[in-house]
Each structure stands twice: as C-alpha cells, then as structure tokens.
Amino acid sequence: MAAPTVAKSPPELVPPAGPTPGGVLPLSSIDKTAAVRVSVDFIQVFPPSSDRGGDDQVATMRQGFARALVPYYPVAGRIAEPSPGDLVVDCTGEGVWFVEATASCSLADVNGLERPLLIPKAELIPRPPPEEKLEDLILMAQVTKFTCGGFAVGICFSHLVFDGQGAAQFLQAAGELARGFPAPSVAPVWDRETIPDPPKLPRGPPPSFTAFSFVTQVVEISPESILRIKDEFKAATGETCSTFDAVTAAVFKCRALAVELADAAEVRLGFAASTRHLLQGVLPSVDGYYGNCVYPVGITRSSKTIREAPLPEVVGVMREAKEALKVRFTDWMHGGAKDDHYNVPLDYGTVTVSDWSRVGFNEVDYGFGEPGYVFTLNDDVNIVASVIYLKPPAPKRGIRLMLRCVEEPHAAVFADELAKYA
CATH class of the missing domain: 3.30.559.10 (Chloramphenicol acetyltransferase-like domain)
Known part of the structure; x- marks a missing residue:
C-alpha cells in the first residue's frame, strides 16, 4: 500500500x-x-x-x-x-x-x-x-x-x-x-x-550536557514476572513491595549489567515522586490542584554494587529512597535542604523513570470512550537515559516500558537481561 x-x-x-x-x-x-x-x-x-x-x-x-x-x-x-x-x-x-x-x-x-x-x-x-x-x-x-x-x-x-x-x-x-x-x-x-518558596541553594557549576544516541526499545513486563519479583522480595525480607519498586529495581539492575561501567563508577536512578499527600494543610485543597507536585527521589550506588546485588536487595534500596521522601521534601520546603536534589548529573550513569501508567491519561473520555493505548512522543530528548511506564494496549496486561536508556552497543545485552522478566 x-x-x-x-x-x-x-x-x-x-x-x-x-x-x-x-x-x-x-x-x-x-x-x-x-x-x-x-x-x-x-x-x-x-x-x-x-x-x-x-x-x-x-x-x-x-x-x-x-x-x-x-x-x-x-x-x-x-x-x-x-x-x-x-x-x-x-x-x-x-x-x-x-x-x-x-x-x-x-x-x-x-x-x-x-x-x-x-x-x-x-x-x-x-x-x-x-x-x-x-x-x-x-x-x-x-x-x-x-x-x-x-x-x-x-x-x-x-x-x-x-x-x-x-x-x-x-x-x-x-x-x-x-x-x-x-x-x-x-x-x-x-x-x-x-506553596513555600525556600531560599535558593548556592548554584554549582552549570550542568554539562552530552547528546547520547539512545535506542528506542519497548519491553513488556508480565504480571507473572512482577508477582515473582514481589514474592522473592517478601521471602527475603518478610515485607511487601509495590509494582513500581519491583519493576524499577529490575530495570536498574539490568541496565547496570548492560552498560558495564567501571566497578567504582556511580550508577544513579532518579524519579519524580508525587508530593500531593505531603501538601495537605499547605494547599487549601489538594484535590483539584493541577500544578507540579513532585520531588526527586534519587539512588546512587557503585556499578559493581548494583550489578552484584540480589534483586530483592535492589528493591530494598528503592523502598528506602521512597521512605526518605517525606523528610527530604519537608526539609526542602522549609529551607533546610543542604543539597539541590533537583540537580542530577546527566551522564551515562544516570537513568530516570516516569510512571505514566497511573496518572490518568488512560481514563480520559471525550465521548469516544477511553483510549485503548496512550504513549509519549518525546523521543528527541537525548541528554538523559529515560524509562517510561505505560499501560499496554488491551487485552495485554502488566507494564509496558518505553525505553530510551542505552546506546546501540549495549542494547542487545539490555534487552536480553530484561527478557528474563518479560
């Protein structure tokens, strides 16, 4: 045609x-x-x-x-x-x-x-x-x-x-x-x-930007794989974890294995966590507020640590970072933060994660019914590795990952590692 x-x-x-x-x-x-x-x-x-x-x-x-x-x-x-x-x-x-x-x-x-x-x-x-x-x-x-x-x-x-x-x-x-x-x-x-306007932290040197040649990859993580990671974490710790914790930990570990940075090199994972629940009493009403309500959560470890850690341990690192959110965000709002948490190094060791599967775009009905599929189109962003969570088109279940986080030399190994959780 x-x-x-x-x-x-x-x-x-x-x-x-x-x-x-x-x-x-x-x-x-x-x-x-x-x-x-x-x-x-x-x-x-x-x-x-x-x-x-x-x-x-x-x-x-x-x-x-x-x-x-x-x-x-x-x-x-x-x-x-x-x-x-x-x-x-x-x-x-x-x-x-x-x-x-x-x-x-x-x-x-x-x-x-x-x-x-x-x-x-x-x-x-x-x-x-x-x-x-x-x-x-x-x-x-x-x-x-x-x-x-x-x-x-x-x-x-x-x-x-x-x-x-x-x-x-x-x-x-x-x-x-x-x-x-x-x-x-x-x-x-x-x-x-x-919303409070905290004192500005001293500016560091301007960030340096490298334009990477990220490969676009789409990977499905099945409900069965997600449950298996959760069960492994519970067996190891006696605690439960969320789907986001389970899948993000797997992506972080698979990417560290694929890119093979030096043992002592830093690998970092960042994501924007919702702070709407922490603005109760600050905003007249949290329901209906449509401005930015996010604060960065970051994890930094050595490449070797993430490569060699059992997956339940990486899930635990995710949970610890999320549990620190309330203290870090409250410190920032009241001017007590010592570091600019919004300033993340933009090198190949950093990967950012955004969860689009639950924000509400899939539930919009203009009179056509709800969409069968929603996906992002910011493929021209090449300064930081990114992972976006999407709902896969029905009748598929689980999580679809829209990945732009490795360059061609690492794409095959990354896909092979992630396939273990497909």
Missing part, C-alpha cells in the same frame, strides 16, 4: 466558552524548580467504535475544551516572563490551539501506532502557527481521524504549568464537559502562591 499521509487543517483557537478573569498568576516554587520550559507530547489512541459519531464527536470534544477553559481559565492564557527568570501565567483568555486532521489509512494499517511509528511524529501532534512561540503555550490538541473510524488525539502541554496528573485532570474535565456534565467532577485549584 502507499505510504500513509495525514492532511492537517490550519490550527484554530478554541477560546473559553464564557467570560474568564484576566491578570497575572504566579507559578509555584515547585513549578519553577522541578520543571523546565519544555513541552510534553503524547498520543491517546481510540480504536474504532460502532457508536461513534465522527465529525459530530470532534465538534463536541472542541466544545468540551471550550467549556473546561472557563474553570481552568489560566490554561487559556500564555506563559510570560515580565523580568528575567520570573515566569508567570498571563490570563489573556486567548484559548488553546486545536488541529483537526485526517489520515489516509486505518489504524490497523499503521499497526495501531505501535513502535516503530509508521506515521511521522510531526503528523500526529499539534503545533501552533508560526507567529506563536511554542514555549509560551500551555496546552494544544490535535484530533486525527482514521478511515476505520478510530482516532488519535495528540496533546502537547507545558510542564511549567502541569505535572502529568494535573494535565490528566484538565483533560478529564474537558471530556466530562464534552459528555454533558454540568461541571467538572473535580473543581480546579490554582493557589500556587501558598
């Missing part, structure tokens, strides 16, 4: 469906510290459904966005920098850019948008008209219709304004309002100024 093509309409602004406040809103200290001024791209894949209304459903989805932008009025604004380094949200009420597109093929023709992608990333995600700066925008959407009746919804959001859970909360609200809800089931909360 001919190579699939995508025809995009010009981007159109979807403004709020009603009047919204103006003015400037501050970002929180966590927004400005934890996030950088980057956009996050991802795709929600909605398989064909016999009860779907095509163009009517897309129009209804647009209306859901317009209605959601009334309670979530900051999202209709723009990121501004009134003075160097001072980033704020200017509530201009302009709206979000929305793109409609049509593919020349069915979802089956492009393997359900599984990797490797048979349609270029640029065809699936929204971008603004040339007069707009991407880094000033807070959220955009693109709906691509396939000949089979399925849809792909491409979302681009600003990490300065949302973390993953916050972005999913907005999209869930847009879906609810598209489906006729009178109001979002969770009322949005801004209140970023209530």
Whole structure:
C-alpha cells in the first residue's frame, strides 16, 4: 500500500466558552524548580467504535475544551516572563490551539501506532502557527481521524504549568464537559502562591550536557514476572513491595549489567515522586490542584554494587529512597535542604523513570470512550537515559516500558537481561 499521509487543517483557537478573569498568576516554587520550559507530547489512541459519531464527536470534544477553559481559565492564557527568570501565567483568555486532521489509512494499517511509528511524529501532534512561540503555550490538541473510524488525539502541554496528573485532570474535565456534565467532577485549584518558596541553594557549576544516541526499545513486563519479583522480595525480607519498586529495581539492575561501567563508577536512578499527600494543610485543597507536585527521589550506588546485588536487595534500596521522601521534601520546603536534589548529573550513569501508567491519561473520555493505548512522543530528548511506564494496549496486561536508556552497543545485552522478566 502507499505510504500513509495525514492532511492537517490550519490550527484554530478554541477560546473559553464564557467570560474568564484576566491578570497575572504566579507559578509555584515547585513549578519553577522541578520543571523546565519544555513541552510534553503524547498520543491517546481510540480504536474504532460502532457508536461513534465522527465529525459530530470532534465538534463536541472542541466544545468540551471550550467549556473546561472557563474553570481552568489560566490554561487559556500564555506563559510570560515580565523580568528575567520570573515566569508567570498571563490570563489573556486567548484559548488553546486545536488541529483537526485526517489520515489516509486505518489504524490497523499503521499497526495501531505501535513502535516503530509508521506515521511521522510531526503528523500526529499539534503545533501552533508560526507567529506563536511554542514555549509560551500551555496546552494544544490535535484530533486525527482514521478511515476505520478510530482516532488519535495528540496533546502537547507545558510542564511549567502541569505535572502529568494535573494535565490528566484538565483533560478529564474537558471530556466530562464534552459528555454533558454540568461541571467538572473535580473543581480546579490554582493557589500556587501558598506553596513555600525556600531560599535558593548556592548554584554549582552549570550542568554539562552530552547528546547520547539512545535506542528506542519497548519491553513488556508480565504480571507473572512482577508477582515473582514481589514474592522473592517478601521471602527475603518478610515485607511487601509495590509494582513500581519491583519493576524499577529490575530495570536498574539490568541496565547496570548492560552498560558495564567501571566497578567504582556511580550508577544513579532518579524519579519524580508525587508530593500531593505531603501538601495537605499547605494547599487549601489538594484535590483539584493541577500544578507540579513532585520531588526527586534519587539512588546512587557503585556499578559493581548494583550489578552484584540480589534483586530483592535492589528493591530494598528503592523502598528506602521512597521512605526518605517525606523528610527530604519537608526539609526542602522549609529551607533546610543542604543539597539541590533537583540537580542530577546527566551522564551515562544516570537513568530516570516516569510512571505514566497511573496518572490518568488512560481514563480520559471525550465521548469516544477511553483510549485503548496512550504513549509519549518525546523521543528527541537525548541528554538523559529515560524509562517510561505505560499501560499496554488491551487485552495485554502488566507494564509496558518505553525505553530510551542505552546506546546501540549495549542494547542487545539490555534487552536480553530484561527478557528474563518479560
């Protein structure tokens, strides 16, 4: 068959469906510290459904966005920098850019948008008209219709304004309002100024960046393998561990075995842990808060230690790091932190993990039903090794790992090690 093509309409602004406040809103200290001024791209894949209304459903989805932008009025604004380094949200009420597109093929023709992608990333995600700066925008959407009746919804959001859970909360609200809800089931909360702004730690030397040639790999970890790791940990310690602990420990150990750094070289694992539960009493309401609520958890060991440690021991290291979160985050909020935990060395010894399987993108329903599959598209980030947890497409179960964390010379060994847990 001919190579699939995508025809995009010009981007159109979807403004709020009603009047919204103006003015400037501050970002929180966590927004400005934890996030950088980057956009996050991802795709929600909605398989064909016999009860779907095509163009009517897309129009209804647009209306859901317009209605959601009334309670979530900051999202209709723009990121501004009134003075160097001072980033704020200017509530201009302009709206979000929305793109409609049509593919020349069915979802089956492009393997359900599984990797490797048979349609270029640029065809699936929204971008603004040339007069707009991407880094000033807070959220955009693109709906691509396939000949089979399925849809792909491409979302681009600003990490300065949302973390993953916050972005999913907005999209869930847009879906609810598209489906006729009178109001979002969770009322949005801004209140970023209530989060303490701790004294700035002395700046170290600027980080050095190396552009790596990471290989994209997709690996499924079965429920049976996850249970086996948990059972091994319980047999060794008498304690239980989470799926995240079990799978992340396995990835950390497999990567250390694959990259074979010198025995004394540091290997590091970092992930952003949710701190919403630790902001009870700080925020007027934790429910509905859609800003960044994360704090970095880090593990540093020698390469030899992780390579040679039994897997239950590596799981234990994961749990210890997570248990220290409350003390570390509280110290940071009150200005007692001695180190900048957000500053992680970006060399080949570091790998970062993000769990997208539970933030809420898989539960968004714009009127198409819930997506069959959600995946990220930030494949151009090559300065730090990354692992992203996804829900595999139904009917598969377990955890899908989207991996960009080793270069070609180490890819085969890494895949072989991970296959032991598939």
